[in-house]
């Protein structure tokens with residue numbers, strides 16, 4: 371049996387997909403109670419383009435959100451009740467969500483799953499950790515209630531749009547952010563895969579311009595990052611603020627920090643047995659890309675008939691891929707924009 375801090379008698383860890391399958395009867399009709407309000411909001415007229423993956427983007431309180439996710443958000447704000455043991459993984463899309471899900475899930479479940487039978491070998495990280503706006507948008511609010519504690523969940527919502535119960539309870543939030551230039555490039559590739567190629571969507575130059583205007587799901591990106599940053603400074607015990615590039619450089623250091631923050635630090639004996647390194651290895655893009663489960667099959671087929679393949683979440687996983695796509699002028703313009711927005715905050719790209 372491969373080691374992994376594995377304790378044979380511990381209760382087996384459960385990916386969200388398994389909980390969902392066991393509780394299909396709890397799924398309700400998708401909510402439509404806020405449709406009248408949503409219909410009054412400004413919307414992006416070129417919504418068939420990539421920014422919202424087939425759903426119109428609506429401008430809600432200064433944030434661009436795909437209509438479907440906004441439906442989920444509004445219901446979630448009304449009825450989600452957070453517990454002190456909850457752990458939320460928060461991010462702007464394409465900033466390292468999949469990786470953080472894998473790391474947090476395997477860290478939390480390390481004593482319950484052996485390395486050779488780990489759920490990440492048979493489940494995509496998005497099937498292990500539920501994306502909250504989507505669950506609420508698709509009538510799964512009651513399933514969220516039956517996830518055993520500690521519940522590990524994810525969100526792309528900006529901090530101010532989180533349900534009050536998350537902000538007020540002592541639950542924890544781990545936020546990951548990334549150089550916006552690489553986020554833009556990752557988003558561009560993701561959109562191309564989903565929409566079926568460059569001829570079916572905005573040109574790269576147009577995509578860049580929209581991104582710089584804040585026009586992308588959950589944008590503008592700078593507000594998203596800044597708000598979690600400010601809140602993490604105010605309440606470091608509540609929000610762990612991580613940077614994708616730093617984790618890539620020193621994965622073991624940040625894996626330990628993550629484990630400590632989510633309440634399950636590695637013991638000396640685990641460290642001696644290299645459990646941290648094993649988790650880092652299991653969650654590396656090189657490994658994850660190679661798992662059969664992540665090679666084919668859709669994660670979601672949306673109501674707009676958009677297929678999101680599990681493989682789309684693993685591309686290069688590198689720092690600085692923007693260099694092969696953006697001109698120097700484009701990069702400098704986006705950097706300047708972000709620097710201006712971050713000015714005085716102490717945050718640097």
Ligand code: PAP
Pocket residue numbers: 461462463464465466467468469472552555556557559653654655656658683684685686687688691
């Ligand atoms: P999401 O918001 O749609 O869930 P998210 O996981 O945040 O996407 O971002 C995907 C990016 O994370 C991709 O970056 P790239 O396009 O620049 O390559 C993807 O390759 C990268 N990624 C996915 N898994 C890992 C991993 N295990 N390690 C490092 N990077 C990863």
